Amino acid sequence: xxxxxxxxxxxxxxxxxxDLTALVQQAVGRSKINAGIAHVFAVGSTAAIxxxxxxxxxxxxxxxxxxxxMPPSRAYGHEQTWHDGNGHSHLxxxxxxxxxxxxxxxxxxVLGTWQQIFHLECDIHPRDRTIxxxxxxx
Amino acid sequence: xxxxxxxxxxxxxxxxxxDLTALVQQAVGRSKINAGIAHVFAVGSTAAIxxxxxxxxxxxxxxxxxxxxMPPSRAYGHEQTWHDGNGHSHLxxxxxxxxxxxxxxxxxxVLGTWQQIFHLECDIHPRDRTIxxxxxxx
Amino acid sequence: xxxxxxxxxxxxxxxxxxDLTALVQQAVGRSKINAGIAHVFAVGSTAAIxxxxxxxxxxxxxxxxxxxxMPPSRAYGHEQTWHDGNGHSHLxxxxxxxxxxxxxxxxxxVLGTWQQIFHLECDIHPRDRTIxxxxxxx
Numbered sequence: 001x002x003x004x005x006x007x008x009x010x011x012x013x014x015x016x017x018x019d020l021t022a023l024v025q026q027a028v029g030r031s032k033i034n035a036g037i038a039h040v041f042a043v044g045s046t047a048a049i050x051x052x053x054x055x056x057x058x059x060x061x062x063x064x065x066x067x068x069x070m071p072p073s074r075a076y077g078h079e080q081t082w083h084d085g086n087g088h089s090h091l092x093x094x095x096x097x098x099x100x101x102x103x104x105x106x107x108x109x110v111l112g113t114w115q116q117i118f119h120l121e122c123d124i125h126p127r128d129r130t131i132x133x134x135x136x137x138x
Numbered sequence: 139x140x141x142x143x144x145x146x147x148x149x150x151x152x153x154x155x156x157d158l159t160a161l162v163q164q165a166v167g168r169s170k171i172n173a174g175i176a177h178v179f180a181v182g183s184t185a186a187i188x189x190x191x192x193x194x195x196x197x198x199x200x201x202x203x204x205x206x207x208m209p210p211s212r213a214y215g216h217e218q219t220w221h222d223g224n225g226h227s228h229l230x231x232x233x234x235x236x237x238x239x240x241x242x243x244x245x246x247x248v249l250g251t252w253q254q255i256f257h258l259e260c261d262i263h264p265r266d267r268t269i270x271x272x273x274x275x276x
Numbered sequence: 277x278x279x280x281x282x283x284x285x286x287x288x289x290x291x292x293x294x295d296l297t298a299l300v301q302q303a304v305g306r307s308k309i310n311a312g313i314a315h316v317f318a319v320g321s322t323a324a325i326x327x328x329x330x331x332x333x334x335x336x337x338x339x340x341x342x343x344x345x346m347p348p349s350r351a352y353g354h355e356q357t358w359h360d361g362n363g364h365s366h367l368x369x370x371x372x373x374x375x376x377x378x379x380x381x382x383x384x385x386v387l388g389t390w391q392q393i394f395h396l397e398c399d400i401h402p403r404d405r406t407i408x409x410x411x412x413x414x
Contacts, residue, residue, distance in 0.1 A: 001414075002311055002312050002412070002413045002414045004311050004312075004379065004381065035140055035142050035272075036140050036142075036272065036274070037177055037272050037274065039313055039377055039379065041377070041378065041379050041386070043386060043387065043388045043391070044388035044390075044391055045327060045328060045329045045388055045390050045391040050232050050235065051183060051232065051235075051236050052183060052228060052232045053183045053216075053228055055216070055219065055220075056215065056219065057214060057215030057216035057217070057218060057219045057220065057225070058214075058215065058216045058225070058228055058229075059215075060215040061214045061215050061216055061225060061228075061229060062229060062232060065208060065229050065233075069207060069345060070341060076333060076334075076337045077332065077333030077334065077335075077336040077337050078329075078331070078333035078334045078337055079333070080333060081331065081332065081333045082331075082333065087333070087334070087337060090328060090329055090334055090337075091334075091337060091338060091341050094326050094327065094328045094338060094372075095233070095341075095371070095372065096232075096233065097235065097326065097327075097373065097376075098327050098376075098391070099376065099377050099378070100235075100236075100237065101177055101179070101237050101239060101377060102179065102237070103142065103177065103179050103270040103272050105142065105270070110179070110181060110270050111181065112181045112182035112183055114182075114183050115181070115182055115183040115236070132379040132381070132386050134311075134312065134313050134379050134413075136140070136274055136312070136313065136412055136413075137140045137272075137274075138139075138140045173278055173280050173410075174278050174280075174410065174412070175315055175410050175412065188370050188373065189321060189370065189373075189374050190321060190366060190370045191321045191354075191366055193354070193357065193358075194353065194357065195352060195353030195354035195355070195356060195357045195358065195363070196352075196353065196354045196363070196366055196367075197353075198353040199352045199353045199354055199363060199366075199367060200367060200370060203346060203367050203371075207345060233371070234370075234371065235373065238373075238374075238375065239315055239317070239375050239377060240317065240375070241280065241315065241317050241408040241410050243280065243408070248317070248319060248408050249319065250319045250320035250321055252320075252321050253319070253320055253321040253374070274278070274412055275278045275410075275412075276277075276278045
């Protein structure tokens with residue numbers, strides 16, 4: 001059995017994190033799937049999906065860490081071609097990855113108490129985003 | 139067809155790596171699934187799952203590399219709120235990711251000869267961990 | 277429904293990126309699956325799969341960024357045992373990850389306009405690679 005839906009998200013720009021856990025759980029509920037996997041995918045090349053303890057400290061630490069490891073710079077080949085100021089956004093999104101799969105048991109996402117599903121905006125402007133949720137199972 | 143089971147793992151603390159390959163292969167065998175995907179998920183926000191050549195050199199190199207890129211520090215926002223000393227553990231686990239999917243063909247995991255499935259403890263203390271294995275296929 | 281196939285790829289060595297998007301889409305077409313997930317997996321411990329805007333600038337920026345964060349070095353434990361010069365290749369491949377899952381809707385991969393599926397060679401020599409594509413869905 002496969003259930004699929006998409007959701008829209010408006011972000012406030014670089015480093016904005018949104019907690020998707022409740023939205024993904026609602027999709028799992030609508031799917032009527034009891035045991036399987038929920039897959040969450042960010043459409044676009046400058047956003048990422050992952051898990052984190054979704055609290056204010058880490059919501060600041062994760063984007064800051066990414067900016068330290070892959071800082072904004074005009075030296076990127078991407079900048080020299082496109083001059084759009086978001087070379088680091090692409091690199092950060094690629095390193096973190098656009099997708100996540102979480103097990104579903106008894107109709108619920110299996111996550112730790114302090115483990116939430118996030119969307120991270122890596123681009124430098126606010127963006128309207130599409131996220132696709134696909135649930136497989138019995 | 140979906141098969142799901144979970145396993146428990148006691149870790150020795152920060153940087154401890156465990157080879158899960160044989161345990162995941164055993165679950166694939168019990169599933170009787172011939173062709174599909176095996177998904178491995180670490181429950182909790184301070185551990186990670188991935189693939190690596192599981193040999194003593196890299197078992198030292200991977201945690202050291204993570205500690206170099208995301209070092210322990212009291213400067214993290216997470217530390218300033220929670221004072222639990224594991225801000226870097228969260229960041230390392232998020233960057234590496236909690237899950238992995240490996241193809242199954244002929245009832246076997248498809249992996250390279252030097253490609254093993256690992257669990258990495260990122261937290262600073264020994265922990266009792268739960269890992270969920272879900273296998274989809276025919 | 278599960279459809280699985282593998283493809284071969286000859287790479288030119290460290291930092292070589294190949295765009296797999298059309299090949300994965302062709303496999304989705306052959307699968308006759310309308311809605312589900314396409315999973316792409318790199319067999320071997322020194323290559324990675326991900327998404328990126330596949331343009332010449334970023335094809336240079338991503339390998340350069342990985343070499344900056346995880347540089348070639350004789351100091352790795354892996355080198356001290358094996359002396360094969362590719363400790364950084366293993367670390368880069370593990371950090372980026374060997375697999376990717378992309379949703380399929382209406383028989384097509386759901387990707388942004390500037391979001392392509394890539395294979396990255398992290399090893400230091402040209403290699404012959406196997407990539408396994410598995411599609412689940414209805």
